[in-house]
Every structure is written in structure tokens, then in C-alpha cells.
Amino acid sequence: MEATTHPAELAVDLRNITKSFDGSAVPALAGIDLAVPYRQRLVLLGLSGSGKSTTLRLLNRLHDPSTGDLTVLGTDPLAMRGRQLRQFRQRVAFVFQHFNLVGRLSAIENVLAGGLGTLRGPRSGLLMYPNRMRLAALEQLDRVGLADYAFQRAGTLSGGQQQRVGIARALFQQPELLLADEPVASLDPESSRQVLDILQQVSEEDGLTVICSLHQVEVAIDWADRIVGLRGGQIVFDRDAGDVQPDDVALIYRAEESKAHTPEAPE
Numbered sequence: 001m002e003a004t005t006h007p008a009e010l011a012v013d014l015r016n017i018t019k020s021f022d023g024s025a026v027p028a029l030a031g032i033d034l035a036v037p038y039r040q041r042l043v044l045l046g047l048s049g050s051g052k053s054t055t056l057r058l059l060n061r062l063h064d065p066s067t068g069d070l071t072v073l074g075t076d077p078l079a080m081r082g083r084q085l086r087q088f089r090q091r092v093a094f095v096f097q098h099f100n101l102v103g104r105l106s107a108i109e110n111v112l113a114g115g116l117g118t119l120r121g122p123r124s125g126l127l128m129y130p131n132r133m134r135l136a137a138l139e140q141l142d143r144v145g146l147a148d149y150a151f152q153r154a155g156t157l158s159g160g161q162q163q164r165v166g167i168a169r170a171l172f173q174q175p176e177l178l179l180a181d182e183p184v185a186s187l188d189p190e191s192s193r194q195v196l197d198i199l200q201q202v203s204e205e206d207g208l209t210v211i212c213s214l215h216q217v218e219v220a221i222d223w224a225d226r227i228v229g230l231r232g233g234q235i236v237f238d239r240d241a242g243d244v245q246p247d248d249v250a251l252i253y254r255a256e257e258s259k260a261h262t263p264e265a266p267e
């Protein structure tokens with residue numbers, strides 16, 4: 001069999017990826033090629049159903065592609081099982097739109113959950129974690145401005161604070177790749193700005209590669225190094241954030257008949 005080579009400088013290398021879900025006539029992804037260098041901050045931009053979540057979920061193997069070739073952090077996640085897959089998932093952290101915290105547990109316990117993949121056996125209660133882990137979790141909460149809330153139940157925090165706990169949990173994993181699926185879609189504008197500022201700051205401090213789905217164009221242009229526009233499971237543009245033009249954006253949002261690259265200007 002012919003081996004595909006993947007450049008070492010790439011954190012993510014997707015080649016001709018397709019994904020069809022059982023029972024769905026239309027593929028969710030229809031031939032995605034995406035090469036993401038280490039330390040890049042990339043936004044996936046697109047309407048609901050364009051394939052942003054599916055793309056992100058392939059990258060930590062929450063989904064498997066139907067066809068195509070996938071390299072993440074220099075490895076082939078599709079070849080992994082059991083312990084190897086758990087170790088891989090420690091390197092790839094995920095921030096969710098709806099935070100995915102355990103509301104009845106404290107903020108710090110939620111952060112500590114980000115390290116469960118490194119421990120043997122179940123843990124419940126703060127004192128079940130080694131002291132060094134509790135200190136490290138507190139440190140991550142401090143980075144997102146929530147050290148004072150460490151022992152407060154997560155369910156009593158505001159949406160913006162809960163998402164910051166979600167980021168602290170992701171950072172606690174010491175990931176190399178951070179995936180964020182609409183991390184500010186459930187937040188008010190002020191909390192959104194705060195969360196995106198924190199994501200930008202910590203990713204620079206830790207040298208992370210970040211791939212984030214967003215739906216607000218201006219926010220994406222302001223925040224990202226690079227923007228990839230998706231429509232109907234295909235990439236319709238791929239540019240440095242500073243070079244994105246209104247015509248690019250129109251390719252995502254314009255009405256159905258103009259799905260592909262049409263030369264006319266938007267109305």
C-alpha cells in the first residue's frame with residue numbers, strides 16, 4: 001500500500017475527507033482538504049448544518065470519516081484504540097457551546113475532570129485528587145479569572161463564567177490542539193468578548209493550535225489568523241483573516257442557487 005506523507009509542521013492534515021451519517025441522503029462533509037500548521041488560530045465559519053461540528057469532531061475521533069485520510073498531531077487517530085486513544089484525547093482538548101460542566105460539582109472539580117485520562121481508577125470528591133493536581137487546577141482557574149470561584153458549584157455560575165471553567169478544564173489537560181465548537185454562541189456580547197479574549201491569550205501563552213467554529217463574521221475576522229468558510233460540507237473559501245472579502249462571506253450566506261463559486265457580486 002502506498003503511504004501518504006504528512007508534513008511535520010502540520011497539527012492537522014485532512015485529505016479528501018467525506019462523512020455521511022447513516023440514514024442521511026446528503027453527506028455532512030463532501031471532500032474536505034485542510035492543512036493547519038502548529039500554533040495557528042483558525043475559525044470554521046458557516047451556517048448551521050454546513051459541517052463545522054462534524055469537522056471538529058473528526059479531529060478528536062468523536063466521529064470517524066466515511067472516506068479520506070486524517071493526521072492529527074502527527075498521528076493517525078483512526079488507528080488508535082483503548083489507552084492510546086485516551087492518551088491522544090488528552091492532547092486534543094474540546095470546548096463546547098453548552099459548556100458540558102457538571103453543575104452540582106464545584107468549578108475546580110470540573111477542571112480536575114480534564115485530567116481524569118491521566119489517572120487510574122474513578123475519582124469523586126476534591127480530596128481524591130493529588131495535591132499537585134488541585135494546585136494545577138487552581139492555577140488554570142486563575143488564568144481565566146475565576147480563582148475566587150473555585151469552590152462554587154458550577155451550575156450557579158453565569159454562562160460566561162461557566163465557559164471560562166470549560167476553558168480552564170481544557171487547559172488543565174495541557175493540550176497541543178484546542179477545539180472549540182461555537183464557544184460563545186450561548187453568551188451575551190460582553191461575555192463572548194471576554195471568552196474569546198481569554199482563548200486568544202492562553203493559546204498564545206501556551207503555543208496552542210486552535211480550531212474554533214463561530215458564526216459571526218466580524219468576530220471571526222477580528223479573532224482568527226485564518227478563516228475557512230464551509231457550505232454544504234465543502235470549503236468555499238480559505239483565507240488569512242485580514243484578506244476575507246464580502247464576496248467570500250456571500251458564498252456562505254447567499255441563497256441556495258449560488259452554492260458553488262459564482263462570479264456575480266452579491267445583491
Ligand SMILES: Nc1ncnc2c1ncn2[C@@H]1O[C@H](COP(=O)(O)OP(=O)(O)OP(=O)(O)O)[C@@H](O)[C@H]1O
Pocket residue numbers: 021022024027028046047048049050051052053054055182
Ligand atoms: N449524528 C448525526 N446524525 C445524522 N446527521 C448528522 C449528525 N450530526 C450532524 N449531522 C448532519 O450533518 C450535517 C452537518 O452538521 P454539523 O453539525 O456538522 O453542522 P454545523 O455547521 O456544525 O451546524 P450547527 O452550528 O447547527 O451545529 C447536517 O446536515 C446535520 O444534520
